[in-house]
Amino acid sequence: MRADDRAAVARMRSLLAVPANRLDLVAKAPRSSPDAVFLDLEDGVPPAAKESARADAVEAARLLTADRPAIQVLVRVNGVGTPWFAGDVAEGLGPDLAGVVVPKVESAADVEVVVAALGAAGLANLPILAGVESAAGVARAEEFLRAPVRWCYFGAEDFVADLGGVRTESNLEVLYARSRVVLAARLGDVHPVDQILADFRDDDRYRRDAREARALGYRGKLCIHPAQVALAHEVFTPSADEVDRARRLLAAHEEASARGEAVIAFEGEMVDEPMARRARAVLDAAD
Numbered sequence: 001m002r003a004d005d006r007a008a009v010a011r012m013r014s015l016l017a018v019p020a021n022r023l024d025l026v027a028k029a030p031r032s033s034p035d036a037v038f039l040d041l042e043d044g045v046p047p048a049a050k051e052s053a054r055a056d057a058v059e060a061a062r063l064l065t066a067d068r069p070a071i072q073v074l075v076r077v078n079g080v081g082t083p084w085f086a087g088d089v090a091e092g093l094g095p096d097l098a099g100v101v102v103p104k105v106e107s108a109a110d111v112e113v114v115v116a117a118l119g120a121a122g123l124a125n126l127p128i129l130a131g132v133e134s135a136a137g138v139a140r141a142e143e144f145l146r147a148p149v150r151w152c153y154f155g156a157e158d159f160v161a162d163l164g165g166v167r168t169e170s171n172l173e174v175l176y177a178r179s180r181v182v183l184a185a186r187l188g189d190v191h192p193v194d195q196i197l198a199d200f201r202d203d204d205r206y207r208r209d210a211r212e213a214r215a216l217g218y219r220g221k222l223c224i225h226p227a228q229v230a231l232a233h234e235v236f237t238p239s240a241d242e243v244d245r246a247r248r249l250l251a252a253h254e255e256a257s258a259r260g261e262a263v264i265a266f267e268g269e270m271v272d273e274p275m276a277r278r279a280r281a282v283l284d285a286a287d
């Protein structure tokens, strides 16, 4: 698939985390109209509540889907190496999910474990969203970011913790991994979703982070708080100005092509095929 065609994949500009055992928060999730929600059984749920949260996840998914069918609902299970993984897949995944989120995926073998567990649970075709958030996962992302993995997220917090680095506002410590994950996702036709921002009161930092992600090739961003959803949509939906410029650019480019010219001066800048291709992607993303 060409990058331009990937807008056809169901969009996930925002992916809101909601702890599965917090039915009070689940009920509030539709307020912010996220493209997708994941009901978390992993980091968002304490060990003592892990097992009872499975039934909560099934019930929460049912309620959310009935209430707002347009929102894609996923459940995040605990990682394949944990004592909860098998039970989460067997008991935590209801029938109406858009997909299952698997954190800390590190290899193609991990994905095979997920596929086998889904098959055993009668969910053979449930799409997978893989969390890439460890040194091993980032180093091997190319090996497993491909079908049946449909989406991925880059998990900056866990990645930096695993590496033993320091998380900073500059994002420099994650630039290499964040770039490597989005590159692997492009090669495997996987929809890439960017890191969380824990500081949920800093809207400007969220916007900056999201713009950086979009420039790198990410197509959406994790949200840990409902206020972040509108910010993700703002950044990952082309603005009216961008759409106008893309239309003008394409019109000029097409006129030039009809005259047999590949390169033109457009509003003071050189335009050739890659700029036209990006303009088409802007129009696709705006639809």
Ligand code: COA
Pocket (backbone or CB within 6 Å): 016, 017, 018, 019, 025, 026, 028, 029, 040, 043, 044, 196, 200, 224, 225, 226
């Ligand atoms: N989903 C739905 N609603 C949420 C929400 C979420 N993830 N996070 C907060 N809300 C609600 C709050 O309940 C509150 O509702 P109210 O106006 O009816 O009182 C409103 O949004 C504003 O929340 P606020 O008071 O600003 O934040 P908080 O202190 O209640 O919660 C967190 C802050 C970080 C604890 C909370 O956002 C949270 O638990 N997020 C999910 C974290 C998570 O899942 N982490 C693991 C995966 S990365």
Ligand code: MG
Pocket (backbone or CB within 6 Å): 043, 103, 155, 158
């Ligand atoms: Mg985590």
